[in-house]
Amino acid sequence: MQSPATSYINIAAYKFITFSDTVEKRPQFLEFCQKHNLRGTVILSPEGINLFLAGKRADIDAFLGWLRADPRFADIEVKESESEHQPFNRMLVKLKAEIITMKYPLIKPEEGRAPFVEPLTLKRWLDQGHDDNGKPVVMVDTRNAFEVDVGTFDNTIDYRISKFTEFPQVIADHKAELDGKTVVTFCTGGIRCEKAAIHMQNVGFDSVYQLDGGILKYFEDVGGAHYTGDCFVFDYRTALNPQLQETATVQCFACRAVVTPREQLSPAYVAGKSCPHCATEPASSAAPATQSHA
Template sequence: MSASKPIVNIAAYKFITFDDTVEKRSAFRAICEELGLKGTILLSPEGINLFLAGAREGIDGFLSWLRADQRFADIEAKESYYDRQPFTKMLVKLKREIITMKNPLIRPEEGRAPAVNAQTLKRWLDRGHDDHGKPVVMMDTRNAFEVDVGTFDNVVDFRIDKFSEFPAVVEEHKPEFAGKTVVTFCTGGIRCEKAAIHMQNVGYDSVYQLEGGILKYFEEVGGAHYSGDCFVFDYRTALNPQLEATDTTQCFACRAVVTPREQLSPYYVEGESCPHCRKAMRENAPEGAAA
């Protein structure tokens, strides 16, 4: 961390039985407020998912506190740095799932699908096949608007709007991946962990999850075989392969991702509108009406 980027951002999750979320919610909120942290923590019977930012000592203090609970003693956090606080609030939410798939039979705590680390994946992509000679296919498990910010080259993208759509669409397309090794991926690893298990359950015979997701891949090997940036769910909007915030932003009005190129449009007014708003207005306007 450099002096010019004093804020530490962490993302972490763990699938584990967590049946006292209601009781623990106030403790999580209190420790974060005491340490001056902001962000979002999701507590669920299936585990925890968190995005936090603050000073180094605050982040370290929180992780020490969290790991004192034996259920989270081995939780790993991915770090990046920023020159200002990317969150405006500190939220601790109770959820049914830490990532919504609406498939209660998927329980990563009971066993994960095989994982591939960043260095091995890069080697496979350099060669065009895995260690057994099978062609490697990258499958994006994120929502379409995230994919549009950046993804791996030659990716399979089902253009889903929410993760709960993934199980049905991936089962429908299973015959297309016969004889191939499929590597699922997402931002930080949580979605592809569920995705890979489901794919095994429906008969995919060679499927892996990218350990730590795109952010861990960026951290360990940079942007090889990846085009664009990685969407993140905070005010930075997107990170480049150097884990630096980019000029990509989100529209305050419609929440669409607005690239630097789109920000040159006369329809982009910071905090008010963007080209995506304009397109939606034109599509929804009554016939013959100006938009």
């Protein structure tokens, strides 16, 4: 139940499914969301849908009822969190070639998901140090480096990528290091790690799973066990802790770098103007790539 002090429900969802009428559907999505005072981003693509929205409880429920009336999205799973303010400043409905850009069009998750591990099972694996077959478990973060810096699983492999399109090459370069291990890919909400796991299967990994629902679902079901820090999110909340609460971490208005509470104590941090990441260097070199949304 929504707490009295909370004004907004934030939802994140995606589904890979053939979606051939995106052009026709775009104005319908925009009209419905605007009518119900929702803000955020909906991405429509021939390979499916990806969305981040926030609004009042009744309006979010109305949207989900409307969306699920389309048989293609009847079973779409949604992750929720709460906030005391609207974390988005506008409503966008975008048409894109992929709902998460990887530039590997032969990957069709709707034709069969990669094996997935549920959060409670993953916690048990991490507790015991191996999977149910006795194989060591390796966590692979598929997010951009600046997201990882806000928080990630303990002992995770972080390849310091700056955009998701780099993942196929970097995983190929390190394939031998992962032989004989059970690999669990993860990301914010599940979309990037689902594509990553399917790609890894396609190139010969024989024991790879995605974390079902990503970090946000793990926080919801498990909390912060085996995780250090917070989870970066692509809205004005910037980061959520394992209790799915907004933290004091912010993004610099000038360069979009993540600024921790400690960094906010620096004289170089001026809200809305500068931060330690850009005060002594051009903003263009400090800005993180923020085109991925899951």
